[in-house]
Amino acid sequence: MEERRKWLRDAGILVMVLIAIIGIASAEQEVRDDVTGEIEAVSGTEADASETESPSSDRQCGGYRYRILTDDTVQVTAYEGSETTLFIPAYMEDKAVTVIGPAAFKGNGTVQRIYLPPGALEIGEEAFAGCRELQDIYITETVERIGERAMADCPLLEEIVFPEAVSRIESMTCQGDTGLRQVTIQPGVSGIAEDAFAECDALRLVYGESGFAQSYAQENDFVYVDMERIKEEGNLVW
Numbered sequence: 001m002e003e004r005r006k007w008l009r010d011a012g013i014l015v016m017v018l019i020a021i022i023g024i025a026s027a028e029q030e031v032r033d034d035v036t037g038e039i040e041a042v043s044g045t046e047a048d049a050s051e052t053e054s055p056s057s058d059r060q061c062g063g064y065r066y067r068i069l070t071d072d073t074v075q076v077t078a079y080e081g082s083e084t085t086l087f088i089p090a091y092m093e094d095k096a097v098t099v100i101g102p103a104a105f106k107g108n109g110t111v112q113r114i115y116l117p118p119g120a121l122e123i124g125e126e127a128f129a130g131c132r133e134l135q136d137i138y139i140t141e142t143v144e145r146i147g148e149r150a151m152a153d154c155p156l157l158e159e160i161v162f163p164e165a166v167s168r169i170e171s172m173t174c175q176g177d178t179g180l181r182q183v184t185i186q187p188g189v190s191g192i193a194e195d196a197f198a199e200c201d202a203l204r205l206v207y208g209e210s211g212f213a214q215s216y217a218q219e220n221d222f223v224y225v226d227m228e229r230i231k232e233e234g235n236l237v238w
Contacts, residue, residue: 059092063081063083065077065080068093074091075098083110086111088116088117089117098120098122100124101124103124104124105127106129108133108134109131111131111134112134112156113137114138117140121143121144122145124147126150127150129152132155139160142163144165148172153175154177155176159180160174160184162184165188167190168189169185169192169193170196171196174200175199180200181205182205183197184208205223206222208224208225
């Protein structure tokens with residue numbers, strides 16, 4: 001009988017020890033879960049902050065305002081200087097300038113000549129709209145897209161060469177450029193919005209070397225100048 005009581009006492013002690021061990025393990029797991037949750041919450045907050053700050057924060061270099069895009073290139077967002085001739089930098093912070101942002105130069109009243117950087121890919125909507133002193137704009141061959149009204153209401157602009165990489169001239173691209181006399185349409189261009197050159201009353205000449213450019217000129221009563229023929233026979237034929 002004594003041995004039975006001893007056995008029961010030992011079994012009870014063992015059960016109590018097991019319960020204590022299980023309780024401690026459970027508490028430790030809860031602590032680990034709480035810590036993990038806090039770490040994940042902090043990490044998530046940091047990631048959110050990084051994503052918010054990185055692509056959206058404007059920076060400044062000279063008279064230019066710009067931002068770093070998600071592909072680690074630069075978009076020019078504004079120009080606050082007073083130069084009459086601008087060579088837009090090819091790099092800022094050692095990162096390539098690829099985009100002239102929407103309305104970046106809109107309404108500028110001093111700039112007369114603009115040279116886009118080599119490597120530029122896009123000109124945003126209204127990027128140079130309302131630059132009433134702008135006489136020349138040199139668009140690099142790398143540019144693939146020019147947004148709507150990108151060069152609208154620039155009355156002193158007389159000539160524009162659309163680069164080979166641009167496939168379409170968008171709506172109202174040059175609307176109201178009353179001094180525009182000639183445009184060059186490269187073979188890569190395969191579409192032109194009906195109102196791309198609306199209110200360009202002085203426009204007479206379309207330079208090109210493709211059937212599309214020739215058809216566009218004929219349909220809109222412009223004089224078509226065949227660049228291939230100029231290359232072969234010289235400019236005197238015109």
